[in-house]
Amino acid sequence: GAVVSQHPSWVICKSGTSVKIECRSLDFQATTMFWYRQFPKQSLMLMATSNEGSKATYEQGVEKDKFLINHASLTLSTLTVTSAHPEDSSFYICSADASGRAHEQYFGPGTRLTVT
C-alpha cells in the first residue's frame, strides 16, 4: 500500500528558531502534496498545496513567508516554520496525492511541534 512518512515525528524548539518538517512518499510518486495543521480538539485545516517543481499555493490566512514549502522532487516536500512562536505549536500533517483522485490521498503520521 501507499506509505507516507514524516520526519521528525515530534520536535520541541525555542521561540524564534526555525524548524523543518519532511514529508516523503515512500513507494509512489506524488505530484501534489498537502500540508495541514491541527490544533487540539479541532479539525484539519489545509495550509497549502505543494506541487512538484512549482510554488506552493497557500490557503487564505496562512503566511507564506512564515511557512516555507519546498517540493523539490516527486517524493519529498518540506515545510519550514520560520521564527517559530508558541502559537505555532500544533500537529502538522502532510498528505500525498497518488493519482489526482481525492480517495487516493495518503496521510503521513504527523509531526507534533512544540515551541517553548
Added chain:
Amino acid sequence: QKEVEQNSGPLSVPEGAIASLNCTYSDRGSQSFFWYRQYSGKSPELIMFIYSNGDKEDGRFTAQLNKASQYVSLLIRDSQPSDSATYLCAVNNAGNMLTFGGGTRLMVKP
C-alpha cells in the same frame, strides 16, 4: 465559504450497538465524500468514500449519501471499544482537495 458540519459529540454508544455519525455540507457542487477515523495523537485514516447517492457498505461500515439534502452519514454496526475515536467527514469540491468537518468523537462503552 465551503463548509462541512459535524456534531462534535461525544456520541456514546454501548458495545454492540449501531453508531450513527452525520455530516452536512454547503457546496452543492461537491463531488465525493469521505469518512476518516482519527485516534488521539495520530493522523487520519480513510474508512470509506462515496460518490453516488444511496448506501455503500464495507464490512461493519455503511456510508449513506443524499445529495439533494447535502447530507452524508456513516453507520458503524456492532460497535467495538476499538472504534472509539474521532470521525472526520471530508468533502472533495474540486480537483483533489479535501475540506474537513470538525469531527465527531465516538465513545463505545464495554
